Amino acid sequence: xxxxxxxxxxxxxxxxxxxxxxxxxxxxxxxxxxxxxxxxxxxxxxxxxxxxxxxxxxxxxxxxxxxxxxxxxxxxxxxxxxxxxxxxxxxxxxxxxxxxxxxxxxxxxxxxxxxxxxxxxxxxxxxxxxxxxxxxxxxxxxxxxxxxxxxxxxxxxxxxxxxxxxxxxxxxxxxxxxxxxxxxxxxxxxxxxxxxxxxxxxxxxxxxxxxxxxxxxxxxxxxxxxxxxxxxxxxxxxxxxxxxxxxxxxxxxxxxxxxxxxxxxxxxxxxxxxxxxxxxxxxxxxxxxxxxxxxxxxxxxxxxxxxxxxxxxxxxxxxxxxxxxxxxxxxxxxxxxxxxxxxxxxxxxxxxxxxxxxxxxxxxxxxxxxxxxxxxxxxxxxxxxxxxxxxxxxxxxxxxxxxxxxxxxxxxxxxxxxxxxxxxxxxxxxxxxxxxxxxxx
Amino acid sequence: xxxxxxxxxxxxxxxxxxxxxxxxxxxxxxxxxxxxxxxxxxxxxxxxxxxxxxxxxxxxxxxxxxxxxxxxxxxxxxxxxxxxxxxxxxxxxxxxxxxxxxxxxxxxxxxxxxxxxxxxxxxxxxxxxxxxxxxxxxxxxxxxxxxxxxxxxxxxxxxxxxxxxxxxxxxxxxxxxxxxxxxxxxxxxxxxxxxxxxxxxxxxxxxxxxxxxxxxxxxxxxxxxxxxxxxxxxxxxxxxxxxxxxxxxxxxxxxxxxxxxxxxxxxxxxxxxxxxxxxxxxxxxxxxxxxxxxxxxxxxxxxxxxxxxxxxxxxxxxxxxxxxxxxxxxxxxxxxxxxxxxxxxxxxxxxxxxxxxxxxxxxxxxxxxxxxxxxx
Numbered sequence: 089x090x091x092x093x094x095x096x097x098x099x100x101x102x103x104x105x106x107x108x109x110x111x112x113x114x115x116x117x118x119x120x121x122x123x124x125x126x127x128x129x130x131x132x133x134x135x136x137x138x139x140x141x142x143x144x145x146x147x148x149x150x151x152x153x154x155x156x157x158x159x160x161x162x163x164x165x166x167x168x169x170x171x172x173x174x175x176x177x178x179x180x181x182x183x184x185x186x187x188x189x190x191x192x193x194x195x196x197x198x199x200x201x202x203x204x205x206x207x208x209x210x211x212x213x214x215x216x217x218x219x220x221x222x223x224x225x226x227x228x229x230x231x232x233x234x235x236x237x238x239x240x241x242x243x244x245x246x247x248x249x250x251x252x253x254x255x256x257x258x259x260x261x262x263x264x265x266x267x268x269x270x271x272x273x274x275x276x277x278x279x280x281x282x283x284x285x286x287x288x289x290x291x292x293x294x295x296x297x298x299x300x301x302x303x304x305x306x307x308x309x310x311x312x313x314x315x316x317x318x319x320x321x322x323x324x325x326x327x328x329x330x331x332x333x334x335x336x337x338x339x340x341x342x343x344x345x346x347x348x349x350x351x352x353x354x355x356x357x358x359x360x361x362x363x364x365x366x367x368x369x370x371x372x373x374x375x376x377x378x379x380x381x382x383x384x385x386x387x388x389x390x391x392x393x394x395x396x397x398x399x400x401x402x403x404x405x406x407x408x409x410x411x412x413x414x415x416x417x418x419x420x421x422x423x424x425x426x427x428x429x430x431x432x433x434x435x436x437x438x439x440x441x442x443x444x445x446x447x448x449x450x451x452x453x454x455x456x457x458x459x460x461x462x463x464x465x466x467x468x469x470x471x472x473x474x475x476x477x478x479x480x481x482x483x484x485x486x487x488x489x490x491x492x493x494x495x496x497x498x499x500x501x502x503x504x505x506x507x508x509x510x511x512x513x514x515x516x517x518x519x520x521x522x523x524x525x526x527x528x529x
Numbered sequence: 530x531x532x533x534x535x536x537x538x539x540x541x542x543x544x545x546x547x548x549x550x551x552x553x554x555x556x557x558x559x560x561x562x563x564x565x566x567x568x569x570x571x572x573x574x575x576x577x578x579x580x581x582x583x584x585x586x587x588x589x590x591x592x593x594x595x596x597x598x599x600x601x602x603x604x605x606x607x608x609x610x611x612x613x614x615x616x617x618x619x620x621x622x623x624x625x626x627x628x629x630x631x632x633x634x635x636x637x638x639x640x641x642x643x644x645x646x647x648x649x650x651x652x653x654x655x656x657x658x659x660x661x662x663x664x665x666x667x668x669x670x671x672x673x674x675x676x677x678x679x680x681x682x683x684x685x686x687x688x689x690x691x692x693x694x695x696x697x698x699x700x701x702x703x704x705x706x707x708x709x710x711x712x713x714x715x716x717x718x719x720x721x722x723x724x725x726x727x728x729x730x731x732x733x734x735x736x737x738x739x740x741x742x743x744x745x746x747x748x749x750x751x752x753x754x755x756x757x758x759x760x761x762x763x764x765x766x767x768x769x770x771x772x773x774x775x776x777x778x779x780x781x782x783x784x785x786x787x788x789x790x791x792x793x794x795x796x797x798x799x800x801x802x803x804x805x806x807x808x809x810x811x812x813x814x815x816x817x818x819x820x821x822x823x824x825x826x827x828x829x830x831x832x833x834x835x836x837x838x839x840x841x842x843x844x845x846x847x848x849x850x851x852x853x854x855x856x857x858x859x860x861x862x863x864x865x866x867x868x869x870x871x872x873x874x875x876x877x878x879x880x881x882x883x884x885x886x887x888x889x890x891x892x893x894x895x896x897x898x899x900x901x902x903x904x905x
Contacts (some may be wrong), residue, residue, distance in 0.1 A: 306695025
């Protein structure tokens with residue numbers, strides 16, 4: 089019954105294929121930040137690594153389990169969240185991972201909007217950032233400034249200013265010898281890593297087009313009619329509870345969910361930045377009071393004339409593949425669900441399947457940390473994927489052609505002054521976008 | 530509700546439950562069933578017990594009405610069709626009770642089993658019958674209950690039955706949907722589905738026990754596989770032996786077994802109620818059992834039967850026993866993992882049964898609430 093591929097490729101061979109910084113054409117925007125890529129001052133490896141988690145929701149607890157499973161000499165040292173009730177989960181983690189949880193009798197369990205800083209300051213080596221994503225650039229900056237290795241869940245930025253901040257921080261981390269790994273899990277999924285290696289070996293020739301889709305079975309955490317908001321609950325508390333419904337807190341389904349598929353498209357296109365994008369999208373099954381869309385359709389053009397497209401939908405009861413069709417000059421590769429194959433001259437020359445690499449990504453992360461090597465996929469490619477997502481979102485929201493220079497120069501901040509955010513901070517969501525009317529910001 | 534909150538609620542009603550049991554309500558359940566571990570030892574969740582009582586009353590009342598309109602006669606054990614609120618139909622076929630010899634994987638695991646009569650669905654449950662349950666119209670917590678602050682808005686008890694949250698991906702895994710079997714639900718989700726359709730139809734539904742499933746598959750008595758002695762005929766009765774390029778199929782395209790059930794072998798694996806034990810005779814500690822049920826005490830492994838379209842002939846046979854495993858949720862990024870979906874089982878479905886005799890409230894509670902759905 090195991091879905092695990094036995095053909096995991098080695099890390100070193102895979103990494104050697106990343107020939108350049110992934111920011112491609114977008115480098116004009118992202119590389120002007122002036123932080124030089126100096127050779128890393130590698131951190132001295134140690135035996136036991138202390139892990140702190142910021143955000144103990146379902147994904148945060150999942151990431152904790154993943155890193156504890158991936159490396160047997162890690163310990164959960166500190167926990168932070170804005171919701172006190174989540175601390176109840178620690179007992180369960182402690183039961184499952186006997187002797188691997190040490191929060192000093194609860195003294196390193198912090199509740200509040202400043203909990204992230206307390207976790208960072210608690211003596212941890214590694215920080216897992218798994219809160220709602222609007223806090224990510226700020227928390228990432230603080231964690232790297234304090235010398236921590238960081239697992240940074242997707243999406244790590246919701247707008248271009250946020251992305252610039254994350255890239256700047258990631259460069260600092262690299263210079264200081266701290267590893268950073270993004271939770272774009274398909275990158276670390278064995279059968280896709282295996283397929284990608286073959287594609288980079290040229291088995292289907294030069295890749296000329298990638299068509300990807302990533303579709304959900306419905307909106308996650310669908311918000312009830314706001315008239316049901318209990319008396320005494322602030323607008324911000326309501327919004328944070330149903331954050332997947334709001335552009336300001338999730339970056340739209342585009343960044344919150346479809347980023348997985350956009351990242352795959354970007355990966356198989358060689359991690360370059362497209363130069364042009366036009367797009368469509370809509371809120372086909374609207375949620376009252378929410379401004380996120382549930383559908384998007386992006387067309388990208390690259391500087392060498394190649395094209396890529398992305399289809400995303402989150403409407404319950406609808407059918408769609410989640411996967412990629414990759415066309416090369418000599419053949420094609422198709423990834424769908426947990427399976428993938430490569431076809432040349434109408435014949436299958438390779439097939440693979442595996443479960444998602446939630447554990448594998450932490451194995452790669454910990455291996456680098458333990459060997460004193462610096463891992464940094466943000467600079468290598470995941471920042472590029474986020475930029476591509478934002479480009480598509482802007483093209484769809486406005487209905488206009490968006491260029492790489494244009495998107496990278498965007499100064500639109502979706503949620504201002506995150507550092508001082510509290511439950512009392514007023515929250516008024518923007519109007520849901522209308523193509524042809526909504527202006528590019 | 531957190532587990533600890535639920536536990537404390539359980540213990541608070543434990544006393545009254547013990548009183549209820551001592552008053553003899555279980556004694557009216559009919560012939561002794563071999564159920565291990567014994568039921569009702571850890572108390573009941575208050576809300577789930579309330580719901581079980583509501584549905585039990587509907588079912589008993591409906592039986593009385595039918596009896597009155599049929600000149601005082603009991604319902605006959607014959608084929609019938611049930612219609613859900615959505616309009617989806619489920620055909621049910623009778624299985625007379627009886628005895629059979631139940632052979633396990635171990636040579637000494639031989640049990641004489643006596644079963645009471647029941648109906649079983651002619652086909653695996655389709656998306657048409659399952660999806661309206663899966664895609665709830667009201668927002669739900671991860672445990673499938675309505676959001677805490679919206680409870681007062683809900684007028685119909687059926688909405689308090691825990692139901693799936695929206696799936697992360699469409700659960701057809703890129704295959705066709707219409708007419709095909711529903712896929713990749715957890716056993717807990719299958720149990721809750723049975724409760725949900727019981728509420729709608731006024732008939733008590735649940736998953737089959739492992740013994741009931743095998744008895745129906747063997748068409749009663751000590752029958753063989755549907756294709757008899759010649760394995761060469763298996764392809765007439767079962768979808769099996771496929772690979773990654775093949776897919777599941779619309780039920781009923783292959784020949785039925787002698788009792789009229791289609792696709793018991795192959796197509797999609799089917800849930801049973803039982804936890805997997807390697808040696809059933811050893812587990813029950815005797816040679817003969819009646820209506821046996823190995824009640825789950827942990828999230829894995831539970832028994833699934835019938836094999837699926839990608840498996841071998843041996844794996845789709847009546848005897849083959851398959852076990853659920855945490856690997857079925859390997860792609861679930863959250864902890865606790867989903868109570869509703871397996872992320873990696875595009876070949877797992879369900880078929881339902883309706884026992885002829887209406888169980889007690891307490892029994893219904895246990896059939897619909899495994900208590901082991903939280904999967905850390």
